[in-house]
Amino acid sequence: MCGIAGTYRWPDGKAVTDRLTDTLAHRGPDGAGRYGHPVGDGDVQLGHRRLSIIDLSETGAQPMVSGGLALTYNGELYNAPELRAELASAGVRFRGTSDTEVLLEAWRRWGTDCLPRLRGMFAFGIFDERSGELVLARDQLGIKPLFLLRRGGGLVFASELKALAAGTGGKLEVDHAALVASLLYYWVPDSRCAFREAEKLPPGSWMRFRPDGRVEHGRYWNLKDVATEGRERARSGEQPDLAAIVEESTKRHLMSDVPVATFLSGGLDSSYLTAIAARHQPGISAYTIGFRAEDAKFEAMPDDLRYARQVAQRFGVDLHEIEIAPNVLDLLPQMTYSLDEPIGDPAAINTYLICQAAREAGVKVMLSGMGADELFAGYRKHLANLIALRYQRVPRPLRRGLSAAVDRLPVATSRRGLRSVRFAKRFLSFADLPEETAFRRSYTMYDQQELLALLNPDLAPAVDDVLTEHADIYEDNELDDFVNRMCLGDARMFLPGLNLAYTDRSSMAASTEVRVPYVDVEVVKAAFAFPGDRKIVGRQGKAVLKEAATSILPREIVYRPKGLFSAPLRAWMSRDLAPLVREVINDGELVRSGFLRRDALQRLAAADAAGQSDYSKHLWHVLTLEYWYRDATSGSDKSTRSTA
Numbered sequence: 001m002c003g004i005a006g007t008y009r010w011p012d013g014k015a016v017t018d019r020l021t022d023t024l025a026h027r028g029p030d031g032a033g034r035y036g037h038p039v040g041d042g043d044v045q046l047g048h049r050r051l052s053i054i055d056l057s058e059t060g061a062q063p064m065v066s067g068g069l070a071l072t073y074n075g076e077l078y079n080a081p082e083l084r085a086e087l088a089s090a091g092v093r094f095r096g097t098s099d100t101e102v103l104l105e106a107w108r109r110w111g112t113d114c115l116p117r118l119r120g121m122f123a124f125g126i127f128d129e130r131s132g133e134l135v136l137a138r139d140q141l142g143i144k145p146l147f148l149l150r151r152g153g154g155l156v157f158a159s160e161l162k163a164l165a166a167g168t169g170g171k172l173e174v175d176h177a178a179l180v181a182s183l184l185y186y187w188v189p190d191s192r193c194a195f196r197e198a199e200k201l202p203p204g205s206w207m208r209f210r211p212d213g214r215v216e217h218g219r220y221w222n223l224k225d226v227a228t229e230g231r232e233r234a235r236s237g238e239q240p241d242l243a244a245i246v247e248e249s250t251k252r253h254l255m256s257d258v259p260v261a262t263f264l265s266g267g268l269d270s271s272y273l274t275a276i277a278a279r280h281q282p283g284i285s286a287y288t289i290g291f292r293a294e295d296a297k298f299e300a301m302p303d304d305l306r307y308a309r310q311v312a313q314r315f316g317v318d319l320h321e322i323e324i325a326p327n328v329l330d331l332l333p334q335m336t337y338s339l340d341e342p343i344g345d346p347a348a349i350n351t352y353l354i355c356q357a358a359r360e361a362g363v364k365v366m367l368s369g370m371g372a373d374e375l376f377a378g379y380r381k382h383l384a385n386l387i388a389l390r391y392q393r394v395p396r397p398l399r400r401g402l403s404a405a406v407d408r409l410p411v412a413t414s415r416r417g418l419r420s421v422r423f424a425k426r427f428l429s430f431a432d433l434p435e436e437t438a439f440r441r442s443y444t445m446y447d448q449q450e451l452l453a454l455l456n457p458d459l460a461p462a463v464d465d466v467l468t469e470h471a472d473i474y475e476d477n478e479l480d481d482f483v484n485r486m487c488l489g490d491a492r493m494f495l496p497g498l499n500l501a502y503t504d505r506s507s508m509a510a511s512t513e514v515r516v517p518y519v520d521v522e523v524v525k526a527a528f529a530f531p532g533d534r535k536i537v538g539r540q541g542k543a544v545l546k547e548a549a550t551s552i553l554p555r556e557i558v559y560r561p562k563g564l565f566s567a568p569l570r571a572w573m574s575r576d577l578a579p580l581v582r583e584v585i586n587d588g589e590l591v592r593s594g595f596l597r598r599d600a601l602q603r604l605a606a607a608d609a610a611g612q613s614d615y616s617k618h619l620w621h622v623l624t625l626e627y628w629y630r631d632a633t634s635g636s637d638k639s640t641r642s643t644a
Contacts, residue, residue: 059096230528483532
């Protein structure tokens with residue numbers, strides 16, 4: 001994994017590309033390179049920062065130039081050996097062993113037709129010296145990022161948004177509609193960008209830029225079509241061998257010329273991958289995370305560490321335990337900068353600290369269980385939405401009485417959080433709503449009226465646009481299965497917009513590559529070939545994945561209560577962050593600019609402090625948004641800021 005950047009027919013492209021590439025130094029501390037070539041009355045410039053994983057020699061250096069093609073590439077191709085063999089049999093002679101060279105030669109032979117044949121995670125730019133055309137492409141599921149900005153026929157692109165900001169002199173304008181979306185979700189959806197001119201290349205797509213200014217768009221892979229094909233497979237009675245598919249994907253994701261380790265939370269997803277990895281690489285290292293005892297108690301968090309130790313002992317894994325007792329006031333602005341856009345999930349801190357510890361121990365590559373919950377219906381929201389359908393059959397007067405009673409209950413005492421009350425309040429906030437609205441409300445921060453009350457009234461149209469966009473994406477399918485409709489919505493929005501985004505940015509801030517074996521095209525195809533009643537059975541989510549995992553894991557791990565890869569936000573809010581919350585609410589830039597309303601924020605903070613409602617996640621995201629907004633509107637060039 002690396003950092004890529006470049007310009008096409010852009011004024012002063014060489015200097016701009018150098019600034020872009022310098023900003024991405026944390027993504028590739030092992031090497032840097034740049035390539036330039038004239039295009040009409042301008043030029044193309046490609047930049048690269050290298051994190052050496054496959055072929056550590058100079059034959060893997062980038063930008064890679066060969067036979068009139070120049071490539072800057074970020075990612076890993078897990079089917080590179082097969083593609084290499086096919087190309088070699090057709091007469092291609094390879095200089096090295098990198099997957100970069102395989103990609104370049106695959107493009108030479110098949111052009112855009114090579115894209116659906118690639119199995120891995122990638123974003124790249126490839127330039128043809130003969131035609132003067134530049135093509136950008138991104139992997140099927142949006143694992144790797146690619147930001148771009150177009151002006152007057154020119155183009156700037158990079159792996160991170162902060163590079164675009166630095167390359168254009170820090171003068172990009174904030175898109176307030178994207179910030180509205182961020183408040184709703186606690187991340188910026190992949191369809192939007194926090195800066196007005198910038199955009200994200202959609203997953204499974206490519207763009208071709210021509211010397212005459214024409215731009216061509218193409219889509220080579222569509223998750224909606226994969227889900228539809230999966231439904232037909234399920235109807236025909238075809239049952240994929242999920243255990244074999246997950247094992248094969250995990251084995252491929254272990255390919256590396258440097259040490260590989262795993263995340264191990266003690267939950268099903270990471271435990272399953274770690275057990276498979278230990279089978280193929282005995283003695284593999286794993287990293288797990290814990291919290292201060294008083295924080296975990298206040299948050300009523302499960303004892304994930306006990307399960308992680310059990311898995312490590314059973315499979316001979318070298319377990320490294322990291323306790324999070326961080327200086328949150330230092331980490332918050334640092335993570336906000338690293339994440340590029342306002343992302344309010346504190347799991348980003350966990351990811352960064354784990355990757356930092358692994359990097360200090362000489363590990364460059366980590367395997368993560370990311371994606372299993374989205375694809376196999378493992379989140380509480382999936383089960384809760386099914387239960388809501390039954391709840392709606394309860395007589396309305398009883399529902400009103402229950403809601404009133406739960407509303408009066410506190411979510412915390414002075415010493416301990418009441419997790420079951422938090423869950424009950426969350427459930428009742430969406431249980432009476434129609435399907436799409438209920439699903440959105442089950443994982444977003446506010447309902448429509450709450451969001452409107454928080455914002456400048458002039459932003460009401462943006463609220464409507466954001467809600468309409470969610471409905472359009474959720475309803476754009478041909479599935480007759482509620483569970484798989486939820487999984488498809490998650491895989492199209494929640495997974496690339498939040499989880500893959502913070503995983504990429506947090507890990508790369510620590511110069512570490514994270515691979516996600518569940519977010520693999522073959523695993524995804526298999527996931528949608530199972531009907532919803534195989535994914536949620538009784539009160540068990542991810543049932544079909546659990547069945548597969550029993551072939552290697554003990555039942556105590558497979559069927560344990562769901563763990564959390566999060567942080568003790570309520571504890572932090574009540575102690576470490578309380579002064580900062582007061583400062584931001586009373587005199588923050590978001591309030592002073594008029595974007596957020598002080599009175600609404602004060603009501604949130606008061607209700608949270610009183611223990612009547614749990615707004616810790618809401619307030620944490622307000623803090624992340626505040627720090628991001630300060631940087632974005634300061635007008636200064638922050639390209640040299642350290643993220644170490």
